[in-house]
Amino acid sequence: MRGEILKIAELRVHGFGKWKDFSISPAANKVNLLIGENEAGKSTLYQFILFMLFGLSPKQREFYLPKSGGALGGRILLKTEDYGDVWVERLHDRYNGRAVCRLESGEEREEEWLHHLLGSTDRKVYESIFSFSADDLLRLQNLTGDELGEVLLNIGLTGSDQIYQTEKWLEKHMDERFKPKGKKPEINEQIERVERWHQKKLAVENDEEDYERLQKEKEEWIQDLEQIEKNATENINRLHRTQQILKTRPVLVQYHQMKEEAESLDSSLIFPESGIERCQQMKEAILPLESEKKMLANNHDEWQRKLEELREELDHEEEEKARLLLNKKTDYDQDANESIQLTKQAERTREQLQKDLNHMDVPIEEDDLDDYPLPFYIEETWRDLRSEWNNVNREEEHLHEQELDIGREFEKIEAQQASIEHEQISEEQVRVYERQIEDAYQSATAPSDRQIRTSRADMIKRRKTGAAGAVGALVLGLIFQSFLPGIEVVLLTILATVVFAVLAYKSHITLQAHTNSQGTQKDDHVSYQNLDKARNQLQKYEKRKTELEHLHDQWRQLNQEEIRLEEKRNHLNQRKLRFESAKAEQESLYPFLKSLKIDYWEKLYHLLTQAREKRVEHHRIVQDLELHQARSNTIIEEMEGFYHRNNWEFYKRNVELHWRALMSWLNEQDKKREQCKQIKESLHELTRQAKENEMKLQTYINKREDLFYEAGVTTEGDFYQKARQVEEKDRTLYVLKDLEQQLKGMLSEEEQEEFGVWERVADESDLQARLDHIKKEKQHLEEKRSKAQQSLADIHSSISRLENSEERSEITHRFQMEKERLQEQAKEWAKYRVALQILRKTKQTYKKKYLPQVMSVAETHFLKLTKGNYSQIRLLPESERIIVGHHDGTIYSPEELSRGTRDQLYVAFRLALGETMAESMRLPFLVDDAFVHFDQTRLQVMSEILEEVSTRHQVILFSWRSDLPSLFQSPQVQELQ
Template sequence: MKLVKAVIYGFGKWVDHPLDFTAASPLVIYGENESGKSTIQQFLLFMLFGLPPKQRAFYRPKNSGRMGGRLTIDIPGTGVVTIERLDEARNGKAVCHGPEGEEYPEEWLEDRLHGMTLKTYQSIYSFSALDLNGLSGMKENDFGEVLFGIGLTGSQNLYTVEKRLEQQMAALFKPYGKKPSINEQLNTLDGITGDLRRFKEREGSYLAKKEEKHQEEEKISRLKSEIEQLKEQLSNTALQQQALPMVKKYRTYTEQLKGFPSLDIFPEKGRERLEKLKEKLLPLQSEQALLEDNMRKYRVRMEELKGKLKEESVYERADQVLRHKEGYLNALREQERISAAVEKKKTQLDAEVQRLHVGLSVEELSSLEFPFHLEKTWSQTKMDAEQLRLEEERIKQEYQELKQQRNYLLNQAWEAEEGTLSESEYQELTEKLSGYKEKEMLLRLQSGAEYLSENWRQQKAKQEQRSNLLLTVSFTIAALLAVIGALFGQSALFWMIPILLLAGIGQKMYSKSHIASMDHFFTEEAEQSATLDLSEEERREAEQAVTLHEQRSSELTAVKEQLKTVDIQFIKLDEKRRGIEEKRRRVDALISEQHESYPFLEQVEIAYWPEFYHYIKKLLDIHSDYRLLQQEKGRLDQSLDENGRPAMAFCEDQNLGPSSLDPLQAFRLVEELMEHRQQIIREINQYEKLAEDNRRGVEETRRKAGVYQEEIEELLNAAEVGSEEAYYRKARQVEEKRKLEEEAKRLKDQLHTTFPDEMWKRMLTDMPEEQALENTARKGKETLRDLEEELNRSRQHLADMKAAISAVESSEGYSNTLHRLGMEKEKLDGLAHQWSVLKTAKEMLEKTKKTYRDKYLHQVMETASHYFSIITGKHYVYVYPPMGDTPFQAEARDGVRYKAEELSQGTINQLYISLRLAIGDIMSDKHSLPFIIDDAFVHFDTIRTKRILDILGQQNQQVILFTCREEVRDHASFTIRIHG
């Protein structure tokens, strides 16, 4: 199971906060102290397992009325499921929404979690730095408890039962106690026995009856033994009756599975992949149809608009008519009455135009047109330009940060290279150390020639066997690479073949040469003394140099990997930059368009365009007043007749108005005609542009839809079917087979857990009849009833015998004491029986715990040793579990073992984390839940921090790491940064 995303409606300090967990594992969530990391961790646990009302009240947000959230998870075999929990709804219980939108209750989620509880999850998959303490002093029994408590779901109930058994046993009996019931009863019997000895007569008049009483007691004991054996047989029969339906169902499932054909060729998650492709294809097809319909509408509209235009000669004549308008207006002016007003307006216009300083003249104002949408266009252009500027600055800043990071990594790489040896120096030192070890071994072997020769023959055989095995493995791998490369067209694999062959042959030749030299040593120079060519100081210096070289080489590799990540970020940044450049081109085109329409805007900053619009609008109003004054001033009769007649004649010819039009109305109608023409032309141009954009959109949607269609065809071909119907039919068969396999495995696990393996496996091969089991049980019960009746008769006879013996007792005190002794003995027998039952139950529980520990101990320690070896750079090669009072031990590569308390705190923590990861791996067969780790690397150095992050990145399960350490954040492949 993997977490996909989450939305926190309200939880602690977080309100309406989204989270994305889709990044590669480990996902690091970084934040300073008190930034809310622990609250997010508690929120995830709340969404999966819920919280009691008191704890929910603790996390209720201060500034929101809702407490809860939504968590999306991907469950294998089920799909993507969304969990929603609200404190005020359903008493905090979850409601789940399936892949198809179906709704399920919380019990459905618990079933998908396989009974996992919050406490069990925290003991296996969640730990922090506080959980790392206490490992050094852990003993064998303590570790057994850890394995049993962590690994077995529901172990808390078993632990409670064990403690209750111990308390009940202690209440019944203690070896040196006085208050427990059995101890008190024994003291009472001792007192009664003392009284009885005083009353007992020496004469044996009732010895015969006592002998008969003894025989009856033996008979009762025999009957009890037979009854116990019969009860055990009836219990076994009852177990078989209980297991019979499950065994039958398991055999039915296995037989049904045999009837299914081989379905291995069906793609992984084939149904989901096909449905996702179809979901992506459907919007593209709808979009394509919409674009094509829009193109048809645009063409129809353009034809309608073209039909509204008159002939071009009419517009040319109208243009000629409008040229007379200014003369007509000049003729309307009355020079004497309004000359002062005209001069005043002229002065005001000149002053306002001069104040602008944009190269705009008063004459140009007459031809200036401000449509109604121009103000919105200029304001939008300003906002687009400002936003683009901010994005460019942000990209520039990110580029500088990446550049600094890359320079830092290059310096790190240079420093790492400075600390490394050349290949020849490294080879020389390793050969010297190897020769030193060989000669050191020879010096040790010279003390006993016979033992040395025998030991060399054994080593020689092993070395030859190992050399031959390595040669065979290298040739086998080379052949497999050649076959894989040829089948899948992976030409990159072929260059590895000669390397493998040369490596295998080279080690073979080296081994042969080494064996020959050693044989020569034993045959011809057995009596010569070997001398070390390196001093102890030189050997240590060489080992330190080799270790430093290997460490620097590892650091250099890590830095190169980080450089690759930075280069990828550079590529992504370039893509963002190209997108911004495209936006810049669009904004520049819009600005250029406005500059062409209004050249004076080139002198005005874009940031002032909205204010400039209002200023020009005001100036145009003043200019309009000025023109009206000029028209009134030039109102002359002759000019009226000369300039007004063409407009009126044009309107009469074109039927633009009534015959009673005055010249001003005629000019206005002619202007409206020309403006109407310009508006139609602009609309036609807009529709042509929209049609072209739609055409490109159709081509793009066709291309995208083709890609998804090809992927669908690939899925059909991979499944070897010819249609989607056959594909879905085959998917259903795969799901049915998987469900049968899961049911069969569930029944097998249930049988394995509930019944002895020998019993139900024998029943599987030799299935008993249900009627036969019932007959056996019925006969056993009848026999048991007969035995119990006989036992009751014997007990009654024994009681009669005791009464007869009591009658012949000479003393009434003796009789009372003897009767009291019998009652107290029966009471003691009852208490002893209770204690033996409790003792048997505790021993069975101890045996169960030991069996479970022995079953998983080896697997856990092998996996933990592997992780611990990787984290410590193979400085420690194996981890030994606690034995008796001896705690954990770690074996170094030189063979020396160290107790846990002898290790550093960081190494102890690394050992504990290795154990937790190992236990998680073992439990992943049943539970595949994400790891949640909270700052567990406090005592790790840089190298071991990177190693543990590499291990976490290779886990099959999702890993979410909360940390406040910048070092962990820098080494992580993906980090979510949160702020408090």
């Protein structure tokens, strides 16, 4: 089963080293090239990816704090098969740099879940398998031949040379400590030292018999001394107990006296617990309740009297009428205000209407507004009349201008015609010039005279046509400009004139060229000057003739236009007559229109309409005013009747004052009613309080009776007398208890039991005799202890003399010290040996499980990288050395290969291990400038291998080489600045 496929879909750097607010989106199935010069931040970005996946310690994170300030951290989007898109966020100052993983479902997971997602791969394992750089290749150059083969073997197993380094380190430390046949290692030397000191120790142990005898006597005296000490301790305890009982005897005597007194008291006395305090509390509670009961009764009588007085002052019938009347005050105020506003509004409307009529400045009065109807179509009729009037005037002005233009055109044509006729030569002179030219052509000896004459005639014809067209276009343009003013006509006229003029000019130039060429051949018959003059005169004649024809055409067109203008004039006069008739009709219906120009009739219509609306509005306001005044008068009459019934003075001019008096009277009634309500509530509250007071008072009285009953008395005096008796009994028992506690504190339980202090008081003389006997016994024990201590000291001296011999002590000490050192060194050597055995066993296990597959994949990659030069990679079983086979059959060890080939062998092993480990985890490859020493051919093959690998693994390649993208078919390139 293949492991979880994991690919990086997006990187977002908040801040990391030189990078800040930077993001990239690596492709999933393409080689990702991150290209940048030195110091462009490639290695920093490489470290950022490792930081996001595996984290860094706080101290390591401080090295990558953003140079320009801000938070260190970022986010990375991982594409997974089982969980979909997973965003991993890691910040320096949050959660102590731990990762927070957010799934598509919205769930949040912690660092441990990310570790599980990465297949429990840590940073070291990841860098060993899925990441390598140029530094890894550089380290290969510092190894010997045997070491290089061993390192490559370990790389094939785990992706790292760490196993090789660790194994060599363990062997070195073991050899430094112990060799079976060596003498220089530490443990070998220590064994020799221990043996030498052991022989010396045996030489000084011959005096052991005397030493053992003294040790036996020492034990016996120690036992005797311990027994003496035990007896002395017991003696001291007895002495102390006797002295303590003598000291406490006065308290003991007092205790037994109080005990006899307590036994003589009456034991049948019964009194409630805390009876005095309880009785006093009840008494203190009853007295205020009795006072409160009396006060509540007095207050109840007083409030009842006030309630009766207020009821007599209330008049419900008149109050109801007054309230009905007061409810109409709002209507009255509204009507009064409306009347005032309507009065002002009516005056304003009247003034505005009069002002509008004066502004019209037409002979019409306010009452006339009702006499003249103004239907809705009148406005349109007056508007049409004004429009017709304006159109007639405008058309008349236009006709007049056209007539003037035609007159000016007639004068202009006649002047041009007279000028041309004056300059024009006669018909006779024309014929003379033509004969001269004809004779000149006939006398020419050129074989193509006919063709030349024909061509020249055509050119003359085209010249005439062009000139006539230009003049005609110009004349027509001027004519149309007078009827159709506009820039379009001018532009068309200019364009047509230019076209015809260019045609005439080209024909004229061509004609002159032919004429000149022919003229040179006819110098024998006609002089050049005469021929040229004849041609010029004929050209001018033709031109003037054409101009006269065009002027004649223009004259005919102007004559037709003059006829059309006359027809328009007749039609306009008919429109004038119809307009005057319609205007006279409106002036007969509305005579005031005679005093106003027709241009203002439509505006006058709007003013009249507004004036009529204001007049209607004025009538409506007056009607509303009369209605409000009538309602106000009705309410005033009703108020006057109320005042008369109650014998109050009423003046119509003081209506507002009467309203306030009415409201004041009602407020007084409300206050009295509210007072009645409050008094009722107070009476109700007093009744409730009286009941509560009675219940509380009776409760306390019942409790007091229960307390007396519990004490066995019926009166308060008997209760206090019995309390004093019980108090005396309690005091005696308290003193007895206190003395008992004192005795227990002064005497131990053993002393209490030995002397029977609770049953009797020991005689003082007996205690003194006992004390003297114990003191004598103490003195005897001290003498025995002194003798035993002296004997024990003598034995100690003899033993010390044997033990403290300087030579023996030193030998014993050194022997023990060297022996312990040997044991520590042996333990240390054993640790290294066990570690080396475990490492070799683990290495052997990995070799059996992964190495064949890794070797096979590495052999495939190595074959491609070397272009088939090296076809085999083998492992020698006896020496566990890696060898490679050349295609010619030659066998090489890794150290015999060139540097570039060794690098290729290393890369082949690294890629092979990553693909093999994909069975358990398929993580992205990170390659940091690992191909810096590859030539162009090897680099091309390496690019093909990486592209093939990128179909199964995501590949991210960091490099300074800007030519790398050209070596890949479809890479995703990100240039780093």
